[in-house]
Amino acid sequence: VRAAEMIDQVLPRGLQIACTVPEGPIYLTGARQVWDEPAVSPTQPAQELISALSAARKPLLITRNLGRQPEAVGKLAELSQRVSIAVCEVNPQYVNFPGDHSHHIGYRRNTLVDGADLILTLDVDVPWIISKAAPRADARLFHLDCDPLKADMGFRHFSAERTWQADSLAALDQLLALAAQGDALREPYRH
Numbered sequence: 377v378r379a380a381e382m383i384d385q386v387l388p389r390g391l392q393i394a395c396t397v398p399e400g401p402i403y404l405t406g407a408r409q410v411w412d413e414p415a416v417s418p419t420q421p422a423q424e425l426i427s428a429l430s431a432a433r434k435p436l437l438i439t440r441n442l443g444r445q446p447e448a449v450g451k452l453a454e455l456s457q458r459v460s461i462a463v464c465e466v467n468p469q470y471v472n473f474p475g476d477h478s479h480h481i482g483y484r485r486n487t488l489v490d491g492a493d494l495i496l497t498l499d500v501d502v503p504w505i506i507s508k509a510a511p512r513a514d515a516r517l518f519h520l521d522c523d524p525l526k527a528d529m530g531f532r533h534f535s536a537e538r539t540w541q542a543d544s545l546a547a548l549d550q551l552l553a554l555a556a557q558g559d560a561l562r563e564p565y566r567h
Contacts, residue, residue: 377406432494443470
């Protein structure tokens with residue numbers, strides 16, 4: 377473990393490996409400095425994300441399962457309006473975003489990811505098909521999910537600047553509170 381941010385990802389992964397056949401011990405190490413680092417306050421990730429969204433020129437949010445919590449749908453619509461983020465639903469299992477909303481840009485994410493300068497994946501298993509699309513090299517990538525590691529899936533790897541395990545409804549509440557403090561609304565990213 378080289379940074380405190382890694383602990384929430386490394387420990388569950390270590391437990392997964394230890395409990396998988398052949399079951400056995402795992403060995404994790406971490407520098408003393410990592411354990412001495414101050415814990416991140418709960419609002420710091422939300423502040424980091426809202427700052428990134430506000431600075432982005434072509435932000436894109438990809439979701440699939442947000443509608444599991446119906447209250448989150450309205451909150452996402454409000455957030456998209458506040459920070460002007462385009463929303464793409466990928467093979468939706470639920471109603472995740474109002475289909476008639478001006479920021480709803482459809483269901484085909486592979487044609488969208490290469491143009492975005494920031495991509496936020498929110499409750500989505502496979503945000504894009506790696507063999508068919510790739511984000512820009514300079515795009516900022518953020519993953520927020522109740523299970524961002526998708527440990528029960530086979531091979532799954534999507535790089536990200538930051539990955540957060542969080543309840544999406546609670547995260548949207550935090551983001552909306554911070555966005556309400558901001559000022560300028562900009563035109564949404566249209567493809």
